[in-house]
Amino acid sequence: DGGITQSPKYLFRKEGQNVTLSCEQNLNHDAMYWYRQDPGQGLRLIYYSQIVNDFQKGDIAEGYSVSREKKESFPLTVTSAQKNPTAFYLCASSFTRRDRLLHFGNGTRLTVT
């Protein structure tokens, strides 16, 4: 079955620690995205990548970093510089950067205390 796998489902970290969220897809999609979901604020774009070894900042990139070394993988690091990191993080992909149909993973809920 093709899809997007995010792991872990739940993640707990102490304040001041960096944490990396995993996102893997086997859909052979070129484009991948990271969104942050907070109650009442919808989905906000953190970073996106249109092709391997290339990525761009989204609307709320501060305190986050990404890499795209392989087509299948787009990990997100939440750094200690992110002021309010507790949230539900969603990874998505699309066939190409022009394809507006997004396929989402099931998310990682990050809690930082």
Next chain:
Amino acid sequence: QQQVKQSPQSLIVQKGGISIINCAYENTAFDYFPWYQQFPGKGPALLIAIRPDVSEKKEGRFTISFNKSAKQFSLHIMDSQPGDSATYFCAASMGSGNNAGNMLTFGGGTRLMVKP
């Protein structure tokens, strides 16, 4: 600045009733308006989408109504069922062709509960 405003934030409907969720947008360059459905603990999934050259699109019990002059669009769920209980997001994008031109801008979401 939220370019797509969604209301209400939460909605309770009796089984068999009509659920209506509204969205308003500001950017007249938007030309694609999808609705995503998200169940608890899951990622959103595309439910239905419309382009501004039509005023209505229906798929089963789900209908999008689109008012270009008012810059508004809405989702109607007919004969709502408890299994429809989920969070619904409207979104909009423009196909300008540049790097960020096809990025979806999402509304704030509506949590729908359908009571048996």
